[in-house]
Amino acid sequence: MSTIPSLSENSPHILVLGMGGTIAGLAASPNENPLQYEAGQVEVDALLAHVRSAIPTGIALATRQLANINSRNLSESLLTRLGEEIRKELANPLVRGVVVTHGTDAIEETGIFLQLVCGRYAQDLGKRVILTGAMLPANAPQADGPSNLLDAIRWASTPVDNCPGGIYAVMDGRGCMAMDLSKRHTTALNAPIAASPSSSVGLINPSWLSGVKALEAAWQEDLPIPKGDEWPWVEILTSHSGARSETISHWLDTRVQGLVLAGSGMGGFHDEWLKPLAGAAKRGIALVRTSRTGAGLTLPNIPEKDLDGCLASGKLSAPRARIALQLALNAEKQAKLAGKSLTWQDFFARIAVLPEVG
Numbered sequence: 001m002s003t004i005p006s007l008s009e010n011s012p013h014i015l016v017l018g019m020g021g022t023i024a025g026l027a028a029s030p031n032e033n034p035l036q037y038e039a040g041q042v043e044v045d046a047l048l049a050h051v052r053s054a055i056p057t058g059i060a061l062a063t064r065q066l067a068n069i070n071s072r073n074l075s076e077s078l079l080t081r082l083g084e085e086i087r088k089e090l091a092n093p094l095v096r097g098v099v100v101t102h103g104t105d106a107i108e109e110t111g112i113f114l115q116l117v118c119g120r121y122a123q124d125l126g127k128r129v130i131l132t133g134a135m136l137p138a139n140a141p142q143a144d145g146p147s148n149l150l151d152a153i154r155w156a157s158t159p160v161d162n163c164p165g166g167i168y169a170v171m172d173g174r175g176c177m178a179m180d181l182s183k184r185h186t187t188a189l190n191a192p193i194a195a196s197p198s199s200s201v202g203l204i205n206p207s208w209l210s211g212v213k214a215l216e217a218a219w220q221e222d223l224p225i226p227k228g229d230e231w232p233w234v235e236i237l238t239s240h241s242g243a244r245s246e247t248i249s250h251w252l253d254t255r256v257q258g259l260v261l262a263g264s265g266m267g268g269f270h271d272e273w274l275k276p277l278a279g280a281a282k283r284g285i286a287l288v289r290t291s292r293t294g295a296g297l298t299l300p301n302i303p304e305k306d307l308d309g310c311l312a313s314g315k316l317s318a319p320r321a322r323i324a325l326q327l328a329l330n331a332e333k334q335a336k337l338a339g340k341s342l343t344w345q346d347f348f349a350r351i352a353v354l355p356e357v358g
């Protein structure tokens with residue numbers, strides 16, 4: 001672990017974990033073409049050195065570079081490392097909170113992953129984990145990374161009476177639950193957070209805060225973190241006009257363990273899929289239904305009765321439903337090893353009913 005000069009990891013501090021992303025990106029011609037750049041080029045220490053003079057006195061920082069990647073290349077084994085690292089650091093009495101600098105392309109997957117594997121733990125310890133990133137590279141004239149990073153550091157260090165411990169995210173002056181992130185714009189500075197119920201980081205909105213408390217009351221037990229090479233294989237398939245049965249039947253002779261079906265509208269899928277999906281369910285492939293619309297709930301037996309064993313995803317988008325299904329399948333496996341007869345459906349159902357915040 002490295003520390004920002006003059007600050008020490010031997011006293012209470014906020015840990016900043018670097019994962020890469022545009023926040024750590026560099027453009028070759030930042031003035032002419034800031035959107036043509038390479039993500040994950042600048043180390044987290046350098047990002048902090050840039051904002052050091054604006055960090056309120058009394059906030060000590062330490063850093064760790066876990067990765068420096070474009071988040072579209074995020075791997076399951078890296079998620080495992082991140083989850084284990086955060087659990088370990090939360091347990092350290094000297095760590096007051098954790099900030100994660102992350103690429104925004106896959107930040108929604110990391111957001112739900114952390115909520116499901118250490119949301120309860122962070123809440124019980126009264127510590128905040130805050131994900132942040134940027135839409136413009138570090139050397140762009142209007143780079144948004146520095147202000148996002150400062151907001152995240154300030155929020156991670158404010159007392160828990162203002163907002164409970166848990167897993168949050170900050171972008172463009174607004175904060176939300178990390179599990180609500182969903183990037184729904186290619187370039188807007190608020191892209192990952194605009195579609196999520198959020199609150200100004202400067203002045204937390206009481207109705208959002210009561211939603212946070214309802215969510216935290218509903219999330220009673222974290223799920224186990226899969227070992228790096230033991231993540232269940234789950235794919236996302238999108239229904240569309242002209243969909244073919246082969247899109248599903250192709251998977252029947254593979255070792256795929258789950259399919260997330262991004263349906264149209266309220267999460268219905270093309271009739272061509274019905275027969276092969278029944279075959280998939282018979283082979284024990286876990287099925288979850290969500291909507292490709294990008295907003296709203298996918299509810300059980302709406303618009304039609306569900307296929308036997310297929311669960312609706314609630315508020316989860318397809319990428320989030322995929323992580324949730326992987327964790328639910330892993331939790332079923334761990335429960336079996338412990339002699340308990342809980343199924344992936346039991347675990348997934350706990351996630352799908354989590355209330356909307358805000």
Ligand code: SIN
Pocket residue numbers: 020021022023039069070071072102103104105106133134135
């Ligand atoms: C990435 O996700 O690593 C690149 C894009 C971004 O951070 O906005």
